[in-house]
Amino acid sequence: MFDISSEAGDSISMSGRLDASSAPEAQQFLDQHDGTCTIDMQELEYISSAGLGVLLKTHKRLTAAGGGLRLVNVNSHISEIFGYSGFDKLFDITPAG
Amino acid sequence: MSENQAENSHILYAVDDKPPHLLSALLGFQVVALILSGIVLVPLIALSAAGADDGAKNWAVFGALLISGAITILQAKPIGPIGSGYVLFMGTSGAFIAVSIAALKAGGLPLLSSLIVASSLVQFLFARRLGLFRKIINPTVGGTVVTLIAIAVMPIAFNMFTHIPEDFAGPAAAPAWTAAVSLLIVVLLSIFGNNKLRLWGPVIAVVVGSVFAHFLGLTDLAPVGEAALIGLPEASWPGLDLSFSITFWTMLPGFIIVTIIGALETYGDGIAIQEVSRRGSHPPDYKVVQGAVNADGMGNLLSGLIGTLPNTTYSTSISVADLTGVSARRVGIYGGIILMLLAFSPKVSALLQAIPGPVAGTFVFFLIVLLFVHGIRLIVSDGLSFDNGVIFGVSLWAGYGFQGQLVFHDMMPAVVNQLLDNGMTTGGITAVILSFLVSLKQSRSYRIRVSADVASLPEAVAFARGRGEALGWRGADLPRLELALEEAFLYQVEKAGQDSDFQIQIMLRSVGEKLELEFVSAPGAENLEALVAGMEPVTDFSEDDIRLRILSNMVDEISHQQFNNQDYLSIQITPKDILIANQLPNLRDA
Numbered sequence: 001m002f003d004i005s006s007e008a009g010d011s012i013s014m015s016g017r018l019d020a021s022s023a024p025e026a027q028q029f030l031d032q033h034d035g036t037c038t039i040d041m042q043e044l045e046y047i048s049s050a051g052l053g054v055l056l057k058t059h060k061r062l063t064a065a066g067g068g069l070r071l072v073n074v075n076s077h078i079s080e081i082f083g084y085s086g087f088d089k090l091f092d093i094t095p096a097g
Numbered sequence: 098m099s100e101n102q103a104e105n106s107h108i109l110y111a112v113d114d115k116p117p118h119l120l121s122a123l124l125g126f127q128v129v130a131l132i133l134s135g136i137v138l139v140p141l142i143a144l145s146a147a148g149a150d151d152g153a154k155n156w157a158v159f160g161a162l163l164i165s166g167a168i169t170i171l172q173a174k175p176i177g178p179i180g181s182g183y184v185l186f187m188g189t190s191g192a193f194i195a196v197s198i199a200a201l202k203a204g205g206l207p208l209l210s211s212l213i214v215a216s217s218l219v220q221f222l223f224a225r226r227l228g229l230f231r232k233i234i235n236p237t238v239g240g241t242v243v244t245l246i247a248i249a250v251m252p253i254a255f256n257m258f259t260h261i262p263e264d265f266a267g268p269a270a271a272p273a274w275t276a277a278v279s280l281l282i283v284v285l286l287s288i289f290g291n292n293k294l295r296l297w298g299p300v301i302a303v304v305v306g307s308v309f310a311h312f313l314g315l316t317d318l319a320p321v322g323e324a325a326l327i328g329l330p331e332a333s334w335p336g337l338d339l340s341f342s343i344t345f346w347t348m349l350p351g352f353i354i355v356t357i358i359g360a361l362e363t364y365g366d367g368i369a370i371q372e373v374s375r376r377g378s379h380p381p382d383y384k385v386v387q388g389a390v391n392a393d394g395m396g397n398l399l400s401g402l403i404g405t406l407p408n409t410t411y412s413t414s415i416s417v418a419d420l421t422g423v424s425a426r427r428v429g430i431y432g433g434i435i436l437m438l439l440a441f442s443p444k445v446s447a448l449l450q451a452i453p454g455p456v457a458g459t460f461v462f463f464l465i466v467l468l469f470v471h472g473i474r475l476i477v478s479d480g481l482s483f484d485n486g487v488i489f490g491v492s493l494w495a496g497y498g499f500q501g502q503l504v505f506h507d508m509m510p511a512v513v514n515q516l517l518d519n520g521m522t523t524g525g526i527t528a529v530i531l532s533f534l535v536s537l538k539q540s541r542s543y544r545i546r547v548s549a550d551v552a553s554l555p556e557a558v559a560f561a562r563g564r565g566e567a568l569g570w571r572g573a574d575l576p577r578l579e580l581a582l583e584e585a586f587l588y589q590v591e592k593a594g595q596d597s598d599f600q601i602q603i604m605l606r607s608v609g610e611k612l613e614l615e616f617v618s619a620p621g622a623e624n625l626e627a628l629v630a631g632m633e634p635v636t637d638f639s640e641d642d643i644r645l646r647i648l649s650n651m652v653d654e655i656s657h658q659q660f661n662n663q664d665y666l667s668i669q670i671t672p673k674d675i676l677i678a679n680q681l682p683n684l685r686d687a
Binding site for chain 1: 551552554555558573576577579580583584587640643644646647650651
């Protein structure tokens with residue numbers, strides 16, 4: 001199960017599994033946002049290459065327009081996946097406290 | 098990447114390159130010179146041991162050279178799925194000596210030919226289902242059969258030591274001295290010689306031993322002088338025995354076993370030749386291997402039809418390609434042409450037949466020694482666990498016992514004895530049965546079949562999670578398992594494209610502490626193992642290679658074996674605590 005919703009300010013919350021099944025929904029949601037987005041991944045359990053592709057595409061679009069993407073409350077498993085893919089060098093990441 | 102691949106920067110002409118024709122012809126001739134003795138002597142030994150006349154021997158040699166040459170060309174220039182596309186020289190297979198002698202004694206060349214034709218058809222089936230059989234016929238089984246072949250054939254070599262011309266009047270010890278000199282030369286060159294001398298050692302031993310024997314009066318060169326330089330053998334085609342007697346059916350299993358073991362040898366050679374023929378790092382192309390095995394089968398079929406012993410790939414050509422740095426296809430084409438031309442030179446055949454018995458016996462002795470050692474290496478490569486040791490030991494001694502008619506021989510019906518008296522057949526069947534029993538002990542594997550569609554992903558993930566938990570995986574390891582499955586599964590979905598009928602079989606099993614996922618599907622174009630191996634450090638982030646980066650950093654092992662009719666993609670994942678433990682320094686060394 002995957003859920004994505006807007007929170008206070010420019011914050012976006014993701015929960016559940018961001019995989020190939022849910023990636024289209026996530027992409028459609030994020031395409032509606034501009035500027036600098038903060039994604040709270042506190043409740044995100046799982047991410048695959050499809051989910052990373054959504055984040056990368058969004059990051060490139062926002063960066064080209066002068067904005068960016070911040071990822072906060074990233075848990076250890078998601079951090080590990082970022083490490084495998086090299087994305088830990090690309091995104092502004094704040095680990096979960 | 099193997100050590101060979103790491104060192105293949107020395108390749109002067111790779112498989113697709115086109116070196117000068119003269120160089121190609123000379124290198125082809127070099128390999129022919131190295132393997133000619135084996136191609137000619139093996140059928141001569143088998144037919145002589147069975148008491149065949151000179152006409153039959155000459156015909157068998159003619160057929161061996163002709164078919165070896167033709168199939169060498171076919172290996173280099175494939176026709177459809179038959180042929181590897183690489184330089185794989187073909188020559189008479191020594192593994193068939195024992196079963197061939199038995200067939201020749203029972204029914205002459207016609208029976209032998211029929212058995213070879215029938216067993217060659219099994220090889221085509223084996224090549225087609227190579228992906229399936231590769232796990233059933235493992236190196237322990239193959240190595241056991243190879244060592245049994247060596248044990249069965251060695252007495253023939255010993256017997257040849259005492260072959261002398263009928264009118265020999267020299268010292269009684271002459272054969273012993275000749276054999277000793279020949280053996281000393283080949284052993285010294287093998288131990289102290291460099292790689293080149295080691296390759297040429299058997300040929301040098303034959304030449305020097307023959308000269309030594311000539312001075313002792315052990316040679317009869319009259320037939321060499323009488324033989325025409327160019328011509329056809331005097332004998333005619335022996336025909337096929339199509340009676341399908343009891344003898345045929347009791348002997349067929351032995352031929353099938355040797356054929357399959359020979360196919361396994363070609364399987365290994367098909368992988369090895371790729372390693373020395375291509376620049377850069379590449380996983381083996383198993384379609385090439387299938388092509389090599391198919392060509393080997395075609396060689397067996399044609400050998401049976403023409404009336405000679407079957408042939409197989411000679412590893413010598415792989416060694417020469419590695420040494421010279423030249424593995425261009427042209428070398429195989431020229432070498433094959435040279436072999437075929439030599440078939441039409443009775444004088445060449447007569448010259449090789451004139452090799453004195455003690456010298457030829459030493460050549461065969463050393464050939465069998467190398468075969469025996471190869472069998473041991475195969476067994477060791479599979480890991481000499483207790484179970485594999487039981488398979489090898491029981492099969493070896495069962496084969497030895499039945500070969501020597503030492504095991505309840507008088508109690509068995511004659512038909513059963515005819516089957517079991519061939520030690521290689523008995524030992525081979527024993528090894529396959531024991532290997533199957535051992536496989537029952539291994540971890541149970543779980544299977545699911547799904548459509549290659551993103552919509553099937555939840556079902557596949559649920560399968561992996563459920564079975565992973567059943568195999569004891571917990572906590573953070575389960576998302577890692579799911580991630581590995583998803584990435585490999587989506588690779589298959591991309592491969593399927595718009596094909597709505599594309600199905601994937603997913604298998605999960607434990608391999609020691611690790612979990613292995615295997616995906617079996619229809620063939621595709623790209624090789625995932627090669628793609629992952631070719632990954633460059635991250636310089637530009639792209640959606641296209643995220644999956645490859647995850648797989649390359651997360652899984653322990655990726656194997657992608659692509660055959661003509663099926664793909665086998667397997668990945669292995671290690672539990673996190675084992676990974677961490679392997680990264681910690683050894684506290685005992687602190």
